Amino acid sequence: MKLLVTGGAGYVGSVCAARLVESGHEVVVLDDLSTGHSDAVPDGVRLIAENIDDAIGSVLAEGFDGVLHFAAKSLVGESQQDPAKYWQGNVVTSLRLLDAMREHGTPRLVFSSTAAVYGEPDGSPIVETAPTRPTNTYGATKLAIDHAITGYATSHGLAAVSLRYFNVAGAYGRFGERHTTETHLIPIVLQVASGKREKVAVYGDDYPTEDGTCVRDYIHVADLADAHLKALAHTSGGTHRIYNLGNGLGFSVRQVIDACREVTGHAIPADVAPRRSGDPAVLVASSEKARTELGWKPERVDLAGIVRDAWEFTQSREEV
Numbered sequence: 001m002k003l004l005v006t007g008g009a010g011y012v013g014s015v016c017a018a019r020l021v022e023s024g025h026e027v028v029v030l031d032d033l034s035t036g037h038s039d040a041v042p043d044g045v046r047l048i049a050e051n052i053d054d055a056i057g058s059v060l061a062e063g064f065d066g067v068l069h070f071a072a073k074s075l076v077g078e079s080q081q082d083p084a085k086y087w088q089g090n091v092v093t094s095l096r097l098l099d100a101m102r103e104h105g106t107p108r109l110v111f112s113s114t115a116a117v118y119g120e121p122d123g124s125p126i127v128e129t130a131p132t133r134p135t136n137t138y139g140a141t142k143l144a145i146d147h148a149i150t151g152y153a154t155s156h157g158l159a160a161v162s163l164r165y166f167n168v169a170g171a172y173g174r175f176g177e178r179h180t181t182e183t184h185l186i187p188i189v190l191q192v193a194s195g196k197r198e199k200v201a202v203y204g205d206d207y208p209t210e211d212g213t214c215v216r217d218y219i220h221v222a223d224l225a226d227a228h229l230k231a232l233a234h235t236s237g238g239t240h241r242i243y244n245l246g247n248g249l250g251f252s253v254r255q256v257i258d259a260c261r262e263v264t265g266h267a268i269p270a271d272v273a274p275r276r277s278g279d280p281a282v283l284v285a286s287s288e289k290a291r292t293e294l295g296w297k298p299e300r301v302d303l304a305g306i307v308r309d310a311w312e313f314t315q316s317r318e319e320v
Helices: 011-022 052-060 076-081 083-104 137-156 185-193 221-233 253-264 288-294 303-318
Strands: 002-006 026-030 046-048 066-069 108-114 159-165 167-169 200-203 218-220 240-245 270-273
Touching: 002 011, 002 052, 011 026, 011 066, 011 221, 026 052, 052 083, 066 083, 066 221, 076 083, 076 137, 083 108, 083 137, 108 137, 108 221, 137 159, 137 240, 159 221, 167 221, 167 303, 185 200, 185 253, 185 303, 200 253, 218 221, 218 303, 221 240, 221 288, 240 288, 253 303
Parallel strands: 002 026, 002 066, 026 046, 066 108, 108 159, 159 240, 167 218, 200 270
Antiparallel strands: none
C-alpha cells in the first residue's frame, strides 16, 4: 500500500515508518519538524517538511491507500498552560486531515491516541470500555479526535482504528526517543546515567503499591509499531475500532530506576519528592481486545531489555 505517515519524523512515527518500509509498503512522511528530526526518517522515504494544515490537501491528492496519523502536540503540562495550542494543533488539524481524506477518497486511517483519555481510572487493568475522563487538555483533545473519527466512519465510510498507547519506551535500531523537552521516565533516568542530569526525582513513595511508588505499563516501541501494521490490515469501511496497547505488566518507578542502574552500570542518584497532583497509583493496560481481534501480542516485555535498547540508542547519539 501507499501510506502517508504524519509525524513520521518523531519517535513513534519514525519507528512505525521503518517497520512499514520493511513490510514492503510505500511510505511518505509529512512532518513540519517542529519536534521531529529529518534524520529520523527512514532511508528511501520521501519527507515532505511542511505544516500539515497547509499541505494535507495537496499531498493526499497524489492518491494514498491510508494514513497513519501521529502528528500531535503531546506535552501534558504545556497543554494545561496553553490549551488553545492543543485544540488547534491536535483537534483542528485532525479535522482538516479527515476532510482531506474524504475529499480525496483516502479509505483508511490508523490514529495515534493515548491512555490519557481515561484520566484517573477506577480500576486496573484498564479496558476499552472504561469511562473516558481525561484530566488534562492533551487527553481531552485526543478523545475529541476519537469522537470525530467515529462520526466520519459512520457518515462517510472511513475505515479507522485508534490505538491508545500506555508508556512507550525502548528504541528500534537508529530510531529512538529524543525530545527537546523530556517528560518520560526512562529517558530522564538515562540522562542521569549519561551525565546530563544530576539525579532523578521520585514523585511520591507512599502509594498503595508494593514499593510505594507509582506503577506504569511500559510497551516497547517496536511492539507498538507492529500493532499499527496489524491495525492497518484490520480496518473495515464504516467502522471505527479502538484498542488499548500495553504489555499488560506494571513496573514501579523504583523498578525502572533499578533496571537503568543494572543496564548502565551507573549509580543514578534518586531523591523522593512530593506527589504530583493527578498521578494515579497504578496504570496498566488490558490489551486483550488487541490480542483477540488483531492477533497482536507484545514480544519485548522484559524491562531490562526495553531499557537496554533505549540506552544503546542514547549512547549512539552521544557518538554523533
